[in-house]
Structures are given as structure tokens and as C-alpha cells.
Amino acid sequence: MIDFLNGLVALTNFVIIPATAYGAQLAIGALGVTLIYGILRFSNFAHGDTMAFGTMITILVTWWFQSIGINLGVLPTALLALPFGIAGTAVLVLLTDKAVYQFYRRQKAKPVILVIVSMGVMFILNGLVRFIIGVDDQNFADGERFIIGARDFREMTGLREGLAFKTSQGLTIVTAVIVVALLFWFLNKTRTGKSMRAFSDNEDLALLSGINPDRVVMVTWLIVAALATVAGVLYGLDKSFAPFTYFQLLLPIFASAIVGGLGSPIGAIAGGFVIAFSEVTITYAWKKVLVYWMPEPLEPSSLMQLLSTDYKFAVSFAILVIVLLFKPTGLFKGKSV
Amino acid sequence: MTFNTRSAALYAGMAVLLIGTGMVQGWNTALLILNMGLISAIMSLGVNLQWGFAGLFNVGVMGFVALGGLAAVLVSMDPVGDAWSAGGLQVLLGLVLGAATVVGAVLIYTRMSAGRRRLLAMVIWIVAGFFIYRAVFDAGVDAVESVNPAATGYLGGLGLPVLISWPVGGVLAAGAAxxxxxxxxxxxxDYLAxxxxxxxxxxxxxxxxxDWLARGVKNVIGIPRPVPYEVDLQQDPSFIERAAGLGMDPTMASTIYVKLAYGALFALFLIVILWMAQSALNSPWGRMMRAIRDNETAAEAMGKDVTRRHLQVFILGSAVCGIAGAMMTTLDGQLTPGTYQPLRFTFLVWVMMIVGGSGNNYGAVLGGLLIWWLWVMVEPIGLSLIQLVTSGMAEDSGLxxxxxxxxxxxxxxxxxxxxxxxxxFSPRGLIPEK
Structure with missing residues (x-):
């Protein structure tokens, strides 16, 4: 019995909590991708770098707060700086839209042209972020590191395995719930949200019924800026910030959005967790859990790791391919334009 | 599509840029840029085949280029005998078992009728196959990697001339494609993207x-060259004599000679590939590809198998990128997996092709040369620009x-x-399609 509990704690500690936090981060990122896809109708390759930009602003403001002695006590100061990050990113994406995307929208250019244009935006943002903050890892988490530390947990329960619950992980999960609830309330209950959904479902009909397309597009970019910044800051708090990592997040984020069904917000959330849990479970060394759960003679001698962690991209990719093969529109029926 | 005066003028401009670089920064630098520019031009041609001819959106150029690089190692390095006897065959057997697992799973999926029994059979087959594969493969890998890990620790290649690896790189990339x-x-x-x-x-x-394959991040260095080594040239009396006849010192002459030799090889390959791409573009096949690109539905109505044609051109374009990748690794003389960055190897190639003119092979080649030149030049230009802008600031200013x-x-x-x-402002590029 104790063995079973120990195994369960190890599983929670190394798989369930990290995967849930990572899944929430991916889900918020994928929501941004899926919203742009649904309303502006292109895959935004600059999304990872938009996340990096928002996080960068937040980090800079955090540093400034820290230097003048403002902090949030046990919570990371970055939470206080987050609104500034969102505002900065909102300005950035609105400017990009005015300067770059609007022209092609008016022209009714093919979606793939917009994708290529977003590649150009990606280059610029990537360069901009590296230019301002550099390419190195930045750790900007402060406040209390753990909600429950491994040692406290061991003393509390008397189990051999410790359970560590990081503040950043708790924060991620709570924020994700709030953000998703807000987003769905907005999309389903408010007038603007409904017009956005109408625009996504049928552009011509929406235009006919007097919905102002510019307003819909603007609101979409604002929401996307907020989502991207929140996702980026949460990821940065949980792991660390480096421009290149954020660029690479593009793959799991797109995989999440596609697995869930591009254009479907519910799908993006489901996709995020599917990708995160598969990534973590497949690259986790199961030995630690199985020594508790298996009878003595069957205890594994190897690490029982299906794939090394360096192949985590391969996992998102494999799931993506499987879904594309068997259910091309994703788990929740997305668009297939 | 013809090579008109406009394109001739643009190419002449490109030549002036390179010659100017040679006069200002030295011929070594100019030739270095030219050689990498020629390779970039081949990559750009490959992407142009896919996007310009067929409208396929490939953002995995880096992967195909890297596969080409792998081919250079696998073909040209000497085999490591100890590693082969330690576990080479076991590694191969492991790979075969892994492949058999996948093929078997596909067979079960296609041959058995749908239902719970098929699912069960597939799960059992895959799980069992995976563990057997890992057991055989991991043991082999451990054995191979423990053979003198500081110097080899991998199986090595076939020990063939490195030039053979160029087409082989194309084949590897084609397989992946x-x-x-x-x-x-x-x-x-977007899904293809x-x-x-x-x-x-x-x-x-x-x-x-x-690591057993190509030493991983420990890098494979000293890949044999298709051209002579500078050191050998500098000791060759007849070469010293000829260099002296041109009024150059032997060290300078040898580096330039080697770069020229590489340049000639690359140019030869570029011209052959360009000629093939150009003939393809003007053949009925090329017209069909453009018809499919411009209107898939109409082409399908005419009885063209769009997906098959797409697959064909996708494989061809990727193979061209693979060839370029093998050439690049040959030029570098080493395979360093850590240096493959998507911004440099995928997206930059896209910039080359778009700037040059998508759908036009001459444009793609020009874009490759021009953008590579810019890529190299922007850094010193940017640095001097910033020096100029910040010249008013204090010497020790943090900003x-x-x-x-x-x-x-x-x-x-x-x-x-x-x-x-x-x-x-010029979506059709420097040398437009028509």
C-alpha cells in the first residue's frame, strides 16, 4: 500500500503536475493560433516570436519593478508586470496588422501568402527580441519558489517520495482556468464575441448582417496579444526565457491547435493537453514509478524511458501525423479550408 | 522565362557586387561568399521547384539540407572497423527490426478488417516490436559508442570519394520527402508546412x-575533400612556380586555388541542375505543374492526379536541397549538427527564392547569390552603422x-x-515568372 502511494506521488510529481502546467501553457498558446486561424484565416508563424516579445517586455518591466523595490511578496513580480507586457504586445500586433497584414486582407490574398508574410514578421520580431534582450537564458521568477516543497511533503506524510509543487506551476494552472473562462465568456456572451464567432463561421454572411470587419480583426489581435503574452510569461516563469526556445515552441503549439482542430477554441485546449501529456509520458523515465508498482522480481533495471527527452519534438510530430492521417480536421471538427 | 536583358543586367550587377567585395575585402572573402552563394542558389532552386512550380509550402528545408550533410559523412568517412565488429551489425539488425515493426503495423492495419481485434493486434504488435527493437538496438549502440568515444564512437562511413555523397544526399532527402x-x-x-x-x-x-550514426554534437571533422589541400599545394614545387609566375605568394595562391576549384565544382552542379529545372519547366510536365498550381480543380477535371504530381515535385525539390546540403558539408569539411538553425537554413532560403522571383529558375539562382551576399554583408554594415549612430555617446556607455x-x-x-x-511592392521578385 505504501509502495502504491509512493509510486503515485512520484507519478504526480514527475508526470502529472509538469504535464498539466505545460499543457496549460500550450493550450493558451494554441488558443492564439487558432483564433488567428479562425478569424484572419492564416497560420501565424510569428506566434512564437510574439510570445517572446510579450515575455521580453514583461521581463524588462519586472526588472524595473525589482530595481525600485516593488514586489508581490510570495508571488512573482512578473504578474504585476504582465499588464504592461500585454499592452506592449497589443501595440506591436496592431501596428504589424496596420503595416503588413491589412494590405493583403484588403486584396483578399490567398492564405498561404499571409503565411509567408508572417514568416517575414517572424524574422523581424526574432531579430528585435534578440537585439533588445540578447540570446541568453533569462530567469525572472522571484517570490516563493514552491507551494509545497519536496522535503515538507515528505515530513508531512512520512512517504519516501517527495512531491514538489512549484509556484509557477500552480500559477499556470490557476491563470489558465481564469483566462479560458474569460475567453469563453467573451466569445459566447458578449456582442463582440458573438460577432467574432459569426465572422469566423461565415465571413460573407457576417458582413451582410452589418458586422464591422475592422473591429472584429482589431479585437482578435488584442485577444491574441493577451493570450500570447500570458502563455509566454507562464512558460518563462515555469522554465526560463530564451528567444530560440520560444521560436521552437511553434511546433508543439501548432501541433496542439491542429490536433484539436484549427479554428476551434475547445480543440486548442484539448490539443494542448494531449500534446503535453504525450510528450511528458513518452520522454519520462518510468523506472522511478515502476520500482514501487511492480513486484520485486519484475522491477525494471533500465530507465524504462521510451524516448530520450531530446526527441520531444518527435512526439508532438508523431501525434500530429497520426491525427492528420486518421482525422484530418482534428479531434474537434475544425476548419479545413 | 527567357533569359532577357533585364536578367542579364541583374546578373551583371551581382557580379559587380562580388568583384567589388573582392577588391575591398580581398578575394578570399569574395570567393567564400561566392561558393556559399552557389550552394544557396541550389537550395533556392529546390524550393522554387516546390513553391514556384507547384505551390507547395515546404518549411523543412533545413532537415533536407542536414540529411545531405549526413550523406557526406556516411559516404566519405572511413569505416571504423572496431565499432563494426563491436556492434555494427547489431545496430543494423535493430534498425531492421524497428522498420519491420512499422511495416507490420501498417500491414495489420490494411489487411485486417476494422474492429476491436485489429486494434488489439496492432497494439500488441507495436508494443512487442518496440521493446524487442530497443533491446537489440540499444545494446548495439552502447557497444558502438564505447569504441574510442573521443575520436570515433561511431560506425563511420563507406570510405568512398566524397563527390558520390552529393547524389546520395539527394536520395536520402528524397526518401524523407x-x-x-x-x-x-x-x-x-498549412498542414504540409x-x-x-x-x-x-x-x-x-x-x-x-x-552518436553511433554521425557522432552527434561531438561533430564529425576532417571529411575528405574533392579538391587538394592547401598544405599539399604549398609544398608542390610546380604549384609554387606557377604562383610565382602570377606574382602571388604560395599561401595566398593555394587558398584561392582551392576556393576556385570548389567554386568550379559547385558552378558545374548548379548549371546542370538549373538546366534540368529549366527543361522541366518548359516541358509539358512543367506546364502541367503550373496548370495544377494555378487551378487545382480544373487540372483535376482534366484528369491530372494532383496529389501524385505534388508528391513527385515535392520529392524532386527536396532532393535538390539534399544535394546542396551534401555540397555544403563537403565545403565545410565537417558536420556540426548544432549549427543547423531554421532561420538560417529554412527561412533564409525562402527569402532568397521570393526575392529572386518565385516560379523563375534564373530568379531563384540570383536570389540565392544576392541574399547570401547580403546576409554576410549586413553584419559589418550594421556594425558600422551602429558605431556611427552611437558615436556621440560616451565611450563606456552601457547602452x-x-x-x-x-x-x-x-x-x-x-x-x-x-x-x-x-x-x-514587388511580389513577383527581381526576375518575375513572365
Whole structure:
């Protein structure tokens, strides 16, 4: 019995909590991708770098707060700086839209042209972020590191395995719930949200019924800026910030959005967790859990790791391919334009 | 599509740029840029085949280029005998077992009727196959990697001339392209983009982690050359004599000679590939590809198998990128998986092709040469620009120091800006399709 509990704690500690936090981060990122896809109708390759930009602003403001002695006590100061990050990113994406995307929208250019244009935006943002903050890892988490530390947990329960619950992980999960609830309330209950959904479902009909397309597009970019910044800051708090990592997040984020069904917000959330849990479970060394759960003679001698962690991209990719093969529109029926 | 005066003028301009670089910064630098520019031009041709001819959106160029690089190692390095006897065959057997697992799973899926029994059979087959494969493969890998890990620790190659690796690189890339094309073509265009983006990351992950294959991040160095070594030339009396006849010292002459030899080889390959691409474009096949690109539905109504044709051109384009990758690794003389960056090897190639003119082979080649020249030049230009801008600031100003340190990142911004400006104001590129 104790063995079973120990195994369960190890599983929670190394798989369930990290995967849930990572899944929430991916889900918020994928929501941004899926919203742009649904309303502006292109895959935004600059999304990872938009996340990096928002996080960068937040980090800079955090540093400034820290230097003048403002902090949030046990919570990371970055939470206080987050609104500034969102505002900065909102300005950035609105400017990009005015300067770059609007022209092609008016022209009714093919979606793939917009994708290529977003590649150009990606280059610029990537360069901009590296230019301002550099390419190195930045750790900007402060406040209390753990909600429950491994040692406290061991003393509390008397189990051999410790359970560590990081503040950043708790924060991620709570924020994700709030953000998703807000987003769905907005999309389903408010007038603007409904017009956005109408625009996504049928552009011509929406235009006919007097919905102002510019307003819909603007609101979409604002929401996307907020989502991207929140996702980026949460990821940065949980792991660390480096421009290149954020660029690479593009793959799991797109995989999440596609697995869930591009254009479907519910799908993006489901996709995020599917990708995160598969990534973590497949690259986790199961030995630690199985020594508790298996009878003595069957205890594994190897690490029982299906794939090394360096192949985590391969996992998102494999799931993506499987879904594309068997259910091309994703788990929740997305668009297939 | 013909090579008109406009294109001739643009190419002449490119030549002036390179010659100017040679006069200002030295011929070594100019030739270095030219050689890499020729390779970039081949990559750009490959992407042009896919995008310009067929409208396929491949953002996994980096993966195909890296596969080409792997081919250079696998073909030209000497086999490591000890490693082969330690576990080489076991590694191969492991790979065969792994492949058999996949093939078996596909067979079960296609041959058995749908239902719970098929699912069960597949799960059992895959799980059992996976563990057997890992057991055999891991033991072999351990044995191979423990053979003198500081110097080898991998199986080595076939010990053949490195030139053979260029077509082999194309074949490897074509194989990978077949797998991706089979799954992602025929679905939406964005899906191919994401799938290629993914496969590129996976190829790099494999190169970095599978030490038995190409030493991973320990890098393979000293890949044999198709051209003579500078040191040998400098000791060759007849070469010294000829260099003296031209009024050059032997060291300088030998480096330039080697670069010229590489340049000639690359140019030869570029011309052959360009000629083939050009003939393809003007053949009935090329017209069909453009018809499919411009209106898939109409082409399908005419009885063209769109997905098959897409697969064909996707494989061809990827193979061209693979050839270029093998050439690049040959030029570098080493395979360093850590240096493969998507911004440099995928997206930059896209900028080349778009700026040059998508759908036009001459344009793609020009774009490759021009953008590579810019990519190299932006850094010193950016640095001097920032020096100029910050010259008013105090010598020890933190901001000035930061700006000078960050000047290197100017090239990303410049490339993005160029791409966006070209797409906006001259979307058909420098040498348009028609």
C-alpha cells in the first residue's frame, strides 16, 4: 500500500503536475493560433516570436519593478508586470496588422501568402527580441519558489517520495482556468464575441448582417496579444526565457491547435493537453514509478524511458501525423479550408 | 522565362557586387561568399521547384539540407572497423527490426478488417516490436559508442570519394520527402508546412543525439575533400612556380586555388541542375505543374492526379536541397549538427527564392547569390552603422555597448524587412515568372 502511494506521488510529481502546467501553457498558446486561424484565416508563424516579445517586455518591466523595490511578496513580480507586457504586445500586433497584414486582407490574398508574410514578421520580431534582450537564458521568477516543497511533503506524510509543487506551476494552472473562462465568456456572451464567432463561421454572411470587419480583426489581435503574452510569461516563469526556445515552441503549439482542430477554441485546449501529456509520458523515465508498482522480481533495471527527452519534438510530430492521417480536421471538427 | 536583358543586367550587377567585395575585402572573402552563394542558389532552386512550380509550402528545408550533410559523412568517412565488429551489425539488425515493426503495423492495419481485434493486434504488435527493437538496438549502440568515444564512437562511413555523397544526399532527402509527402500532401496547404517544420526538427534531433550514426554534437571533422589541400599545394614545387609566375605568394595562391576549384565544382552542379529545372519547366510536365498550381480543380477535371504530381515535385525539390546540403558539408569539411538553425537554413532560403522571383529558375539562382551576399554583408554594415549612430555617446556607455553587441542580430531584422517589402511592392521578385 505504501509502495502504491509512493509510486503515485512520484507519478504526480514527475508526470502529472509538469504535464498539466505545460499543457496549460500550450493550450493558451494554441488558443492564439487558432483564433488567428479562425478569424484572419492564416497560420501565424510569428506566434512564437510574439510570445517572446510579450515575455521580453514583461521581463524588462519586472526588472524595473525589482530595481525600485516593488514586489508581490510570495508571488512573482512578473504578474504585476504582465499588464504592461500585454499592452506592449497589443501595440506591436496592431501596428504589424496596420503595416503588413491589412494590405493583403484588403486584396483578399490567398492564405498561404499571409503565411509567408508572417514568416517575414517572424524574422523581424526574432531579430528585435534578440537585439533588445540578447540570446541568453533569462530567469525572472522571484517570490516563493514552491507551494509545497519536496522535503515538507515528505515530513508531512512520512512517504519516501517527495512531491514538489512549484509556484509557477500552480500559477499556470490557476491563470489558465481564469483566462479560458474569460475567453469563453467573451466569445459566447458578449456582442463582440458573438460577432467574432459569426465572422469566423461565415465571413460573407457576417458582413451582410452589418458586422464591422475592422473591429472584429482589431479585437482578435488584442485577444491574441493577451493570450500570447500570458502563455509566454507562464512558460518563462515555469522554465526560463530564451528567444530560440520560444521560436521552437511553434511546433508543439501548432501541433496542439491542429490536433484539436484549427479554428476551434475547445480543440486548442484539448490539443494542448494531449500534446503535453504525450510528450511528458513518452520522454519520462518510468523506472522511478515502476520500482514501487511492480513486484520485486519484475522491477525494471533500465530507465524504462521510451524516448530520450531530446526527441520531444518527435512526439508532438508523431501525434500530429497520426491525427492528420486518421482525422484530418482534428479531434474537434475544425476548419479545413 | 527567357533569359532577357533585364536578367542579364541583374546578373551583371551581382557580379559587380562580388568583384567589388573582392577588391575591398580581398578575394578570399569574395570567393567564400561566392561558393556559399552557389550552394544557396541550389537550395533556392529546390524550393522554387516546390513553391514556384507547384505551390507547395515546404518549411523543412533545413532537415533536407542536414540529411545531405549526413550523406557526406556516411559516404566519405572511413569505416571504423572496431565499432563494426563491436556492434555494427547489431545496430543494423535493430534498425531492421524497428522498420519491420512499422511495416507490420501498417500491414495489420490494411489487411485486417476494422474492429476491436485489429486494434488489439496492432497494439500488441507495436508494443512487442518496440521493446524487442530497443533491446537489440540499444545494446548495439552502447557497444558502438564505447569504441574510442573521443575520436570515433561511431560506425563511420563507406570510405568512398566524397563527390558520390552529393547524389546520395539527394536520395536520402528524397526518401524523407516521400514519407512526409505521403502523409501530408493532399491535405490542406498549412498542414504540409507544419509537417515539414516538424520533420526538420526531428532530423536535427536525430543528428544531435544518435552518436553511433554521425557522432552527434561531438561533430564529425576532417571529411575528405574533392579538391587538394592547401598544405599539399604549398609544398608542390610546380604549384609554387606557377604562383610565382602570377606574382602571388604560395599561401595566398593555394587558398584561392582551392576556393576556385570548389567554386568550379559547385558552378558545374548548379548549371546542370538549373538546366534540368529549366527543361522541366518548359516541358509539358512543367506546364502541367503550373496548370495544377494555378487551378487545382480544373487540372483535376482534366484528369491530372494532383496529389501524385505534388508528391513527385515535392520529392524532386527536396532532393535538390539534399544535394546542396551534401555540397555544403563537403565545403565545410565537417558536420556540426548544432549549427543547423531554421532561420538560417529554412527561412533564409525562402527569402532568397521570393526575392529572386518565385516560379523563375534564373530568379531563384540570383536570389540565392544576392541574399547570401547580403546576409554576410549586413553584419559589418550594421556594425558600422551602429558605431556611427552611437558615436556621440560616451565611450563606456552601457547602452552603446549593448547596441554594439547586438549588431549581429540586425541581419534577421534586415531579412524580414526585405521579405516583407518585396512581397508588398514587388511580389513577383527581381526576375518575375513572365
Amino acid at each position: 516521400w514519407i512526409i509527402g505521403k502523409t501530408a500532401l493532399g491535405l490542406r496547404s 507544419i509537417a515539414t517544420l516538424g520533420i526538420a526538427e526531428i532530423v536535427i534531433a536525430i543528428l544531435k543525439n544518435e 552603446r555597448e549593448h547596441l554594439l553587441d547586438s549588431a549581429a542580430h540586425m541581419r534577421l531584422m534586415t531579412m524580414g524587412l526585405i521579405l516583407i517589402l518585396v512581397l508588398r
